[in-house]
Amino acid sequence: MPKVMHIRDVPDDVHDSLVKAAEAQGLSLTKYMLRELDHLAKRPQVVRENAAVVRRTQAKVQGRPDRDTILAVLHEGRGD
Numbered sequence: 001m002p003k004v005m006h007i008r009d010v011p012d013d014v015h016d017s018l019v020k021a022a023e024a025q026g027l028s029l030t031k032y033m034l035r036e037l038d039h040l041a042k043r044p045q046v047v048r049e050n051a052a053v054v055r056r057t058q059a060k061v062q063g064r065p066d067r068d069t070i071l072a073v074l075h076e077g078r079g080d
Contacts, residue, residue, distance in 0.1 A: 053077055 022032035057065045057073045065073075 050074065 018032065019029055022029045025032065027035070053074050054065075054070055057070055060073075061069060
């Protein structure tokens, strides 16, 4: 069941920036904030997944891969 969150003491300039960002994307402030919170909540998972890709890449190349190799494996894992 969805939860309700209230955030107090949001500075005016922060609120104004969030409202403008939401409007720029054609979203209500609530929908914009829900999307941003979802991204924020998933960030640790993405970091863990990226670290796993780096470890797999290191195992494949048997050492420390260069940046291009890591990016290629990341794109491959994402289906890019």
